[in-house]
Amino acid sequence: MPDLTDLPGISQIWTRTKGDPQIKIAILDGAADLERSCFQGANFSQFKPYWSEDIELNEEYYYYLNLYLEFNKQQKDKKDDPDHDKEEAKKEREAFFAPFPPAIRQRIELSSHATHISSTILGQHGTPAPGIAPLCTALNIPISYADDNFISPVNLTHAINTALQWGANIIHIAACHPTQTGVAPDLFARAVKQCQDNNMLIVAPGGNDKGECWCIPSILPGVITVGAIRDDGQPFKFSNYGGEYQNKGVMANGENILGAQPGTEEPTRQKGTSCAAPIVTGISALLMSLQLQRGEQPNAEGVRQAILNSAIPCNPETVEEPERCLLGKLNIPGAYELLTGERLTVEPHPQPLSYKERGVTTAEFTPPFPTGLGQTISATAVATLTVSQTAEAVTPSAKSNLVYALGTLGYDFGTEARRDSFKQPMSGVEIDGTTVPSNPYDARQMVAYLEQNPTEAKSLIWTINQELTPIYAIDPKGAFAADVYEILQIILAGQVQPQDSEEYIERVSFPGRLTNRTVELLSGQIIPVITLPNIRGMYGWKVNSLVDAALQTVSTQQLTTNEIRMRRSLTSFLQRVYYDLQNLGQSSKDRALNFAATNAFQAASSFAEAVARGMELDSIEVEKSPFCRLDSDCWDVKLRFFDPDNGSRAKRVYLFTIDVKDIIPVTLGEVRSWSIAKLSSSHP
Template structure:
C-alpha cells in the first residue's frame, strides 16, 4: 500500500491533526539519520543507549531506524509525509548491531529510559524470537511499568511464518502488529497464534514508503514496517484528542483500534491476528459518539476471541472520560478485580512465572547487566584437582579428609601468605544461601578486590560480618562449582561498593548519624537565627544567608533513638536483605538493595515516624517521576500507621534511588506526607 492515505479514515485524521508536541512518542531501534530531508523541521531527538559501548552502528540498524521513524515523523511537503509530523519524537538507539538488536535487557532499559523522559507511546522495533513465548524478568518488569504509567508499547509480531513468538509483542499488554499485503490479505511470513489474541491488529506491511540513509526514499515490507504505521496512527489520534481538550490517553486509543478493527479478507485470513486497522471507525467512536458496540455484528469474531489457557490476553482498559467510550464486555473487561494488586506483588508474580527456557533458546544477555547484590561470600574449588592442590599447599595432605581447605580462617591465612593463589579459587556470591554469582575481579585493581574478598570471608567467619554488598556486571560466562552447580560470572573492577557489615551495627550507626546531623542542624539554625536578628538590629552590616538545614529540621530527629527504634530499623534491613525471591540485575531490586546498604534514609524515616508514635506497616516501590537525563530512578516508599489511633491517617516517607550506574546512588532528600487511606 504505497499511499497510506488510501487507508479509510487517514485523510480525515490528517485534516484533524498533524500531531501535537504535547504527545511524546519514543522509537526504540538503531540510530536514524535525522538530517534526512524528511526530518527537516521535525521536533525529534536522537540518543544512544547509555548501556551501549562505543562500537559503530551497523548499516542495517541505521537504515531500518531511518525508514520507520520517517513513517511517523516525516514532515509535510517531504517525500515521506509522516502520520504525526508535529508530535515530539525521541529516538533511542538500543540495538546497533546483530549482538544487541534482540537483547531483552537492552529493550527493557530502553523502555525504562523512554518512561523516564515522559514518553506516552513507545514503539519497539525489535523482535526477540522465542519458541515458548516466555520473556526474561527484566523485560516483564519494564512492560509492566509502562502499562502502570498509562503508556503503551507497540511492537511487530515478527516475520517467522508463525514458527516463533516475538517479545515484547507476545506480552499481553503490548500491541502486536501483523503485516497486510496490498490486497488486504495477511502476508505469508507474518507471525500468528494464540499469544497475540486480544492485543493485536493488522496494518499495511507491503510497499510502505520511508526514508533511506542516502537521502532518498524506499518501499519496504514486513511487520517491522507495519508496526510504525500503527504507532503513527495512535500518535496522531492521541494528538487529536489532546487538541480537543482531552487528556492524552493512548491506552484508550489502542483499545478502540482493537475493538473497531475489520475482519481480515483474502487468502490466508486464518493467519490474521486481531483485525485490519480501521481508522475511520475509531474516529467515529472517539469523535462522533458512535458506540463501539455498533461494530460488534461484523466484527464478532474479533471481539469474541478468547486466549489460549497458556496465553492470557489481559489489556487493562483506562477509565473512560465519557459514556461514548464505554466498551462492550469483551477482552480484559471481565478480568478486573475490585482492588488492583500492589505493583510490587504484580512485579514479583509476573517476573517469576513462566520464564523457563527450552534448551534451544539461550538467555538474551548480549552484554553486561548491571547488578547490585546483597548476600554472603564463600569460595569453591571448581574441581577435585584444584581442591587437592590447595590441600597439599596448605599442609593438610591429600584427599577429602584433610578438612583444612574447608576452614575459612585457614584459607585466609594461606592467601595472606600467597595472595596470587586467590585467582585459582571461584569466589561464590550467594543470596539467601543460594549460589548466584562467581565474583571475578578484573582490571588494574583486581588484586585489591581479591584482598577484600578474603577480608570479607574472614569477617564472616568471626561473626562481625553477616551481610555483603557486591556491585558488578553480570556476564554471559559461567563457572561450574565442585558440586556441579552452574552460576553466572560477575565482573568487578574496583573496591567501591563492596562492603561488609552486620545489620544491628548498621542500624545503630545510621540512627546515630541521623540524630547527630539533626542536632548539628539545630545548632546551625540557632546560630543563623541569632545572626539574622543581629543584622536586623543593625549590629552587623554584613549579610550571610540563613542555613537552609536549620530552617528545615525535622524536630523529632533530635530525640535520641531508643532500643526499640534500633531494633525496628534492624528488622526492616533484614527484611530487605533476606526477601525472596530477588534478582539483583533488575533495576527495582538494585534500588532496594542500595537503600538497605546506605541505610541513612531508612534510619531517618524510622526515627521520625516512631518518635511520632507511628509503627512500621509496609514498604513499596514505584518508578520515579524525578529523574535526570540518562537516569533510571526508583521511589522507595515506607508506610507507617498509628496503632493507638486507627482512624489517624497513615504516613509515607519517600526517597529516590538512581540505578543507572553499576553502583546506585541516592538522589535528593527524604520526603514525608500523610498517606492516602
C-alpha cells in the first residue's frame, strides 16, 4: 500500500478527528525507538518492565544496528529484481546475521518491529512515517528486550496487567504464540478477561503461519483478530485463518506498509499480519475519539462490533480461498456509520443510502450478524451497494468443505520414478536367514526407512483408504505440517504391528478441508486432496482399545452391567459405522456419524443402562437437531436398543448431539433417553 491515505475513508475521518489525548493505547511489543522524528511531539512514552532487563545500547549495539539497516536496504533493492530468488535471499540473510551476538540481534529485531508498528498507530503527520491516530496517547510496554520470552505467557500477563493499571482504552498486542488447541494459560486468559471487563479493546495479529493455525492472544474471545491482505485485495497465503478466527477476525492491508526504523530517519515498507493489526488499532482509536466528541464514553465493545459487523466479505468469484478473509475486509465508512448513525462521505465512489434512509437501525447489527442472503442487510452492504442495488447482491464469505473421514492410512508414489527413488536407497530385509530385496510397497519396510529418513515422508502421497481403496490424498499445510507428517509415520507404524499388540492401529480418523485439487496415483486413479492444518483430531485406534476405554468410563460411573453384552454392543456400533454406514465424511450428517464412532466414551454411557436391562443395539440414526446454539451445525445421533428376548417390550432411544461447525466436531450437553412403545399390528 503506497500510503495510509489510500485507505478508503481515512482522509474523511481525519477531517473529524486525528485522535484524542484522552484515548490511551498500550502497545505491547519490543522496545520502540522513541527518538525518531515521527514520535517527536507525540503523547508517547515507554514503560520499563520489571520482568525483563535491557542490554546496554553501546557502540557495539549501534555498530550492528547500522550493519542491520544497510543489509536490509540492500535486500530491498534486490527484491525489485525480477530474477530475485527468495530462498537464496533467505540463506544469504541467515549467513549475514550469523556473526551477530544473539542478544543484540534479538534486541534490534524487536525494536525494529515495535518502532514500525508504533509509527503506524501514532506517527506524527508531516514526518517520514505518519500514523493513523497521531493525537492519541500511547505507552510502549516492552514484553521483552533481548531474549526468547517475547511470546512468553508469563511476560504477556505482566504486560497486560501493566496496561490495565495504566488505564488503557486499547491494548495492541504484537505477540503471536502459536496454539493448536486455542486454549490459553489460565493466568493469561484471566488477565485478558479482566481488561475486557474494564471496557478495554484488545487487538492482535492473527499470525503468519501459512494456514489454518491460531495464536494466543488473537484466538481468545473478544480479541479482534487481524489478518493481512495484499495491495490487490487478495488475502496473503501466509495469513492464518480458521476456527474462531472466522467469527472474530477482520482483514486489513498488510503489504508495503510504511513505518519507521530504529536508528535512522529513513522509513521502510514491511508486510505481515503484524503490519495489518496496527491499522485496526489506529482506526479503533479514531472511533473512540469520535465517541468522546459526541459526548459519549469510549465503548470498547461498541467499537469492536462496528468494525466486525461492517467488514466486507470476500467475493468467492474473485478470491481463490475466501475463507482466508475471515469475516471480511476492514470497512472504515461502514464502521463509522454503525457507530455514529451518520454517513462518511467517500469520493469519488457513489454514495450508498444511509442506514436510516434504508429503514435499518443499528440495533440490527448486534451479534451474531446475519450471514445468509435475504436477511437483514449488514454494514458490508451499506458500504458497497449503490442506490439501485439490493441486499441480494451481497455474497457472504464462502467456507471450505469440511471432512471428517474414517479409514486406514496408505501411501502412493504417483510415478514409477518416484517409486524407484524410494526403492534404490532402501535396504533389503532378512527373513528366516534369507535376504529379500527391498520393496517400497511393503509398509513394514517403509516404516523402517522413514524412521531413518523422516524428511522423506513429504515425498510420498499419503492417502486415506476404505477397504483398500484410496478416497483422499492428504496434504499437510501450515506451521504444523511437520507435526502432521510425524503423526502419519506413527500411524503407519501402528498399522503394521501385530493385531494383539497394544500399539496396533486398526482405524484412523482425519479432520480436514476438501480442496478443489486432485492427484493421480500410480494406478491411474484420481482422488481429491484434503488439507490437514494440524494434528488436532488425528487419531489412530483399534476397536478393542476403544471398547476397553469406554468400559473403563462406565466403571468409573459405578454402573453395573454385563461386560460381555456391553462389549458386543460397542463393537457392533463401531463396526456398523465403519462398514454398514461407510461414507466419505463430507456432509454434516456423515461427519457427525463418524465422530460418534470415535467418541465411543459418550456412547458407552448410553449403552450401559440399556445393556444392563438386557437390550441390544438395533439401529443408528442421524438427523438435524432442532435445538442448537448460535452459529453452529448440530446433529442428533440416535441409538435405538431392543430386547431380543421380549419383542413386545418398548424400545429405548439414546440421543447425543454433535456440533460439526468446526473442523473438529464436539458433543453438546448430556445424553438424553426415552422409551418408544412397540406399535401393534393394527397400526400402519
